[in-house]
Amino acid sequence: MPGTVQAIERAAAILRTLAGGPGRLGLSEIARTLDLAKGTTHGILRTLQLVGFVEQDRVSGQYQLGGALLHLGSSYLDINELRSRSINWADPLAARSGEAVRIGTCLSGQVLVVHHVFRPDDTFQTLDVGALLPLHATALGKVLLAYRAGGPVPDLEPFTRLTLTDPRALTGALEAVRDAGWAYEVEEFLLGQAAVAAPIRSYGGLVVGAIGISGPVDRICDSRYRPRPALVTYVRDAARAISRDLGAGR
Numbered sequence: 001m002p003g004t005v006q007a008i009e010r011a012a013a014i015l016r017t018l019a020g021g022p023g024r025l026g027l028s029e030i031a032r033t034l035d036l037a038k039g040t041t042h043g044i045l046r047t048l049q050l051v052g053f054v055e056q057d058r059v060s061g062q063y064q065l066g067g068a069l070l071h072l073g074s075s076y077l078d079i080n081e082l083r084s085r086s087i088n089w090a091d092p093l094a095a096r097s098g099e100a101v102r103i104g105t106c107l108s109g110q111v112l113v114v115h116h117v118f119r120p121d122d123t124f125q126t127l128d129v130g131a132l133l134p135l136h137a138t139a140l141g142k143v144l145l146a147y148r149a150g151g152p153v154p155d156l157e158p159f160t161r162l163t164l165t166d167p168r169a170l171t172g173a174l175e176a177v178r179d180a181g182w183a184y185e186v187e188e189f190l191l192g193q194a195a196v197a198a199p200i201r202s203y204g205g206l207v208v209g210a211i212g213i214s215g216p217v218d219r220i221c222d223s224r225y226r227p228r229p230a231l232v233t234y235v236r237d238a239a240r241a242i243s244r245d246l247g248a249g250r
Contacts, residue, residue, distance in 0.1 A: 010036065011044050015053065015065065019205035024062035024178075055148070065148065065206070079105060082209050083114045085245045086200070090117045090211065093238040097231055099215040101238075102128060103200070104140040105208065111141045119215065136170055137163045137189040139197035140210045145170075146177035147199055147207035163188045182236055183210075184227045186217060194220035196227045198239035201248035208246070211239050 013034050018025060025033075031041040045063055048054035055066040086103045094101045094117040101117040111133040118125045135141030137159050156165040164170045177183040182198040189195075197212025213220070213235055221227055 007044065011048060014041070014044055014048065016204060018054065018063060018065050024057055024060065024064045026062045030063065079114050082200070086115055086211060086242050089238045089241050090115055093213065093234055094120055096234045097213045099213040099219065100125065101211065101213055102140060103209060103211045104133065106144050107132065109135065111135055111138060111144065134159065134189065137185065139183045139185045139195035139212045142174065142177050142183035142185065143197045143199050143210035144207070146174040146183065159189050160187055160191055162186065182232055186221060186225050192217055196220065196232055196235050198236045200239055200246065201243040202246045203248065205248055211235065211242060
């Protein structure tokens with residue numbers, strides 16, 4: 001029986017390390033984690049970068065998973081599977097938070113809402129399944145952009161005066177999403193509304209979707225316009241549960 005190819009094994013180990021990390025990782029950190037020589041690690045990273053599986057930040061020199069690899073992850077997971085695996089966790093999230101729940105993935109540079117649970121009260125609500133939302137102005141979209149599941153940054157159309165239309169401001173916001181592991185927006189898409197979202201991961205830790213809640217600002221946020229910690233916890237717990245069902249392993 002033929003043996004394994006060492007270079008492929010090492011490349012796979014690097015990709016798993018990047019997928020499991022908190023954000024971007026430097027060459028030395030990757031080499032140290034995998035007990036590889038820096039030269040060997042750099043050569044593999046350069047090859048992965050050439051095929052689009054890894055991206056290098058021009059300023060810091062650190063590495064993260066590339067758009068080509070994340071596109072493969074998104075393609076692997078059928079939208080119907082994402083929806084079916086998420087349904088069991090969306091209803092409890094709506095009940096715990098008291099807010100509407102949406103699950104989204106990327107489609108043609110926008111957020112496609114694949115599942116929507118109404119807020120558990122008697123107010124009038126419209127079903128959003130099939131709706132397309134902007135990536136840069138929604139919590140769901142920021143999650144998908146932060147982990148490059150949606151490809152390049154789209155046109156930054158203003159929806160309100162608070163919408164992030166400066167590419168540098170958006171880049172900073174996306175870095176904060178990666179650091180925190182969740183995203184939020186306050187009146188960036190609709191006045192009077194706020195939202196919180198967290199990533200849904202599949203095999204290898206690849207982000208294939210996002211789950212979030214949305215509602216009036218005074219219910220989602222505290223007096224400083226920051227999301228209430230309990231709501232953030234509910235959303236992240238639901239995202240982790242769905243990710244485990246999809247094989248993320250955490």
